Each structure stands twice: as C-alpha cells, then as structure tokens.
C-alpha cells in the first residue's frame with residue numbers, strides 16, 4: 143500500500159499551553175487534526191466555565207487563518223468545583239469533558255484532588271448530565287513505586303469511583319500498562335482509554351539506558367517493553383475502547399534538559415507519520431482510521447470528521463528537530479526510526 147485515505151483525525155488529549163507557547167504549538171496540531179480535547183492544566187488552571195470560554199477564545203486567536211480545527215474544552219476538577227457551573231458550561235456546549243488530576247501527580251496538578259470523596263457530588267452530577275471524566279490515572283502515594291502507580295490507581299481509586307458512580311463515563315487518559323489496557327477493555331461502553339503516540343514507540347530503556355534522555359521523560363512514565371507491546375496491540379486492535387490522545391506536552395529545552403526536568407513529550411508535529419509507521423509495522427494500516435479518527439468521536443458521541451487526510455508512503459519524511467517558540471525552542475519527539483508516511 144502506498145496511499146491511505148482516512149477521515150481527518152482528532153486528538154483526544156492535547157496540551158496547548160497559553161501565550162507565546164500556544165501561538166507556536168497550536169498550528170502544529172491544527173495542520174492534521176480536526177478537533178482536540180484541550181487539557182486545562184494552565185497556571186492557574188482552567189476551573190470555571192468562564193475561564194474555559196476565555197481560553198477557547200485565546201486558542202482560536204492563535205490558529206492560522208482558515209484552520210479547520212475545533213478546540214474541545216475541559217474543566218480542571220478541584221475539590222471546590224461548583225457542580226452548577228459545570229453543568230451550565232456543559233449544557234451550553236462550552237466544555238466537552240472534565241479532567242481529574244490527583245493532586246501532585248503531574249505537571250501543574252497541585253490544585254487537583256486529594257480527597258476523592260469531596261468530588262463525589264460533582265461526579266454524580268456529571269453522570270446525570272452525561273459529561274465524561276478524563277482521568278490521569280496515577281496514585282501519588284510516595285510509598286508506591288512510580289512504575290506501579292497506574293496499576294495501583296485502577297484498584298484503589300478508579301474502580302471504586304466507577305462502582306460508586308454508575309453511569310459516569312470515564313476516559314482513562316494516556317494508559318501505559320497492560321493492566322490499564324485490560325481494565326479499559328473490560329469496562330463496557332462507559333469506559334474508554336486514550337493511548338499516546340510516544341508510548342507506542344518507547345519503553346523505559348529509552349529514557350534510562352546510555353545516559354538519561356529527558357526528551358523521552360513524560361508522565362505517566364514509559365514502562366517495560368511488555369507494556370509497550372500491550373499498548374500497540376490495543377491501539378491496532380480496532381477495539382472501539384481505544385483511541386488517540388497524543389498528550390503532546392511542550393516544554394522548552396531548558397526546562398526539559400534540567401536537573402529537575404519537566405515531564406512531557408512534544409509529538410504534535412510528527413504524530414500522524416509516526417502512527418502510520420507503527421500501524422504498518424503491526425500490519426494494521428487498515429485500523430489506523432479507527433484509532434485516530436473514528437473511535438474517539440464514537441466515545442464522545444460526536445460525528446466523525448467529514449474531511450479526509452491522505453497519507454502517502456515514500457522517502458523518509460523530513461520534520462524539524464525543534465520548533466521555535468517565543469519562550470524558547472521545543473524539541474520534537476524523535477521516534478528513532480525513519481518515517482515513510484507523509485500527510486499530503
């Protein structure tokens with residue numbers, strides 16, 4: 143196969159940041175993607191409907207003229223989230239989902255949830271109105287090894303939340319483990335899971351062998367090879383549970399190449415080429431459309447995009463090592479393999 147036409151893909155987990163960074167990275171996603179779920183972990187976080195509306199305007203202003211890209215906004219769940227404000231924003235079509243960060247789990251998560259009982263009324267309201275909850279699934283307990291934090295979160299937090307809040311629609315964001323894939327697969331139609339581009343490519347050796355590689359460090363951190371293989375199997379299976387959420391998370395090089403480097407891989411620029419390469423390696427090019435363009439909208443009860451993109455196989459694709467932003471350079475994720483599929 144040398145050409146593949148698929149519906150225009152969507153990104154169901156994206157960090158666009160704000161200000162100079164937003165202006166630099168928004169066009170990278172708008173080039174290939176139709177819609178994206180926009181993460182609310184700004185400083186300060188996007189907590190109210192009014193803040194989501196204002197952020198949406200800033201994103202639209204940062205897009206190149208004529209871009210066919212729709213930001214789907216989220217609210218950052220805190221222990222003080224007002225269920226009425228949330229329900230109003232959802233009814234007005236201002237927000238598509240709500241994001242749960244356990245406090246301290248990742249970049250800009252300090253305002254997240256410590257006591258899950260405190261957000262129970264909000265979650266019940268969300269179940270009632272059909273607003274999905276996007277979950278960063280890692281416990282923050284210092285006693286739990288970082289490589290086990292996703293699996294422990296499923297048992298200690300996620301499963302209890304789902305049992306006590308029937309009808310709540312949940313997306314397990316950026317799953318990184320076989321346990322995550324297995325739990326998502328068995329969760330029925332109210333449970334979905336996003337998988338990032340980079341977790342299909344790297345395992346923890348890529349971060350740690352031969353010197354520390356900060357540009358491969360993200361959260362949840364990449365796990366053992368068996369987990370990467372489980373994610374590849376899930377993504378390429380066609381199972382509607384699984385869909386693309388790149389978690390493209392730009393940080394400038396000085397913040398990544400640092401004694402305490404920030405977590406996040408920036409994949410917006412080359413994601414579709416990487417995915418096509420991965421799906422080709424798995425003999426699953428015919429399922430790329432399901433993963434990138436169909437399963438996500440189906441979970442979110444939205445129509446798939448009408449427009450299409452064409453991927454063409456040929457000589458290795460050139461893409462920049464870094465993109466320039468007003469805040470400094472941002473390194474583009476290096477998949478360590480030639481990419482033969484270009485979006486035309």
Ligand code: NCD
Nearest residue numbers: 157248249360361391405406
């Ligand atoms: C994200 C970020 O930088 O905002 N970082 C990351 O490693 N993925 C936060 C997140 O999604 O956990």
Ligand code: ZN
Nearest residue numbers: 155181389391
């Ligand atoms: Zn993220």
